[in-house]
Amino acid sequence: MYFQKFSDKLPDSVDVVIIGGGAIGIFSALFINRTGLKVAVLEKGYIACEQSSRNWGWIRTQGRDIDEIPIVQESIQLWExxxxxxxGKIGFKKHGTMYLASNKKTLEKRRKWLEIAKDFNIKSEEITRTKLAEMFNTSKTKLYKDWIGAIYTASDAKAEPQLAIPKIAELAQKEGVIIIENCAVRTLEIIAGKLDAVNTELGVIKTSQAVLAAGAWSSLFLARHGISIPQLSVCASVLQTGPLSNIWQGNSADEKLSFRRRDDKGYTLALPDFIEVMIGIKTLKYMPLWQSAAKNSWQNIKFRRIMPTNYPDSLSIKKDWDKDDISPFEKTRILDPKPSSVAIKKIQDRFAKRFFVKEKIKVVKTWAGMIDAMPDVVPIVDYAPNIEGLIIATGMSGHGFGASPGFGKIISQLTSQQEPSHDIKRFRFKRFTDNSKLKVGPGI
Ligand SMILES: Cc1cc2nc3c(=O)[nH]c(=O)nc-3n(C[C@H](O)[C@H](O)[C@H](O)COP(=O)(O)OP(=O)(O)OC[C@H]3O[C@@H](n4cnc5c(N)ncnc54)[C@H](O)[C@@H]3O)c2cc1C
Structure with a gap:
């Protein structure tokens, strides 16, 4: 059971409303407030109840999209x-990222990162099997036999998702940000093309600026206001173990298993090659765009389930509602999909195969999260078309936890009408319709 932690009074007016209290919403609010503007975060469930508490906790530059790398580099400094x-209460540690390879083809593919890393002044190196055994606290004979080597970036980091965003929200609140949980934003009030107010289930807030940081709900929210984005939500399952001996402190993955040692000495385990697409209306509508664009993640995508009722893209979801109607955001306060039993079984088998752990592996928890993905696997961070005052910050495509401080800073610059400190052309709204060739990022 969750007890509401953030229950500030609904203000009559603010300078900026943030729709969604995930990593992007909370970091944006923190930095916008520090520019002197009055900010309110409205969250339909509780802070970080969706992706932002369900992710792997990796904060990595290694393997990221070229246009995201400078933002993640700044994010690591901001996290620190x-x-x-x-x-130090958010589990942030710089233990690096290790991408393991079980065959020459993967190693060759991973090596391409080394050239990119040089361009960004990131120290990454190839690790031999002998060195790997040393780093993984074992002998070469006991090290998982398939691993032939790895690419390692020591400056990458991790944080504990379940701790981090609520703690940062507390800090933001202490500094003056208004935060209200159990408060869905139903609609925007627009007068002559300009944002005038947001209508929430608790009442109206006058504002001339809003940031839509609603994760997997963003597309449905925008569609209600006549704006279409080709966003799909995909589902990923995760398993948390009880405490185990220390294998490796950083973020690590081979082709079929990812593992990260947690602050509580357990491991967060998942499958890099198993992403479930739930079939919904938009899955069918945007499939052609996705088919040609998401080629890097395609082999990992499984079509498994029909989108559950009252999920953002379900076949029966209401597309239009009035400010006085109970909105879809209240009908499903928290997206809490059931983890795939197939995935959970695979995680356990693969972990056991790789590590001869003497202790019995205790499963503490399993869960799943809905990732808001774009066909080119990078987000939209831009002013909305046709609604002056609305900023869209969504479609983080599986990267938004690590990059959230950097994007939060950029969003604070946009709300202050300043030039962003990073080039965000790549993340423009119009890239799907301006006839430019879609550049596809390295994957979810
Ligand atoms: C299994 C998994 C593993 C991942 N691993 C990593 C990783 O290791 N590293 C990394 O960088 N990223 C990772 N990600 C991605 C990362 O978690 C997301 O990109 C990031 O959390 C997105 O943050 P957000 O604030 O945009 O969205 P969310 O965290 O989804 O927050 C959106 C919030 O908006 C609220 N909301 C929606 N509509 C409304 C409304 N109308 N009114 C009020 N509130 C509303 C929702 O309730 C929700 O809390 C992973 C994701 C998953 C699911």
């Missing part, structure tokens, strides 16, 4: 700073 402000 916030971690200090919060006395």
């Amino acid at each position: 700073k916030i971690n200090k402000e919060l006395d």
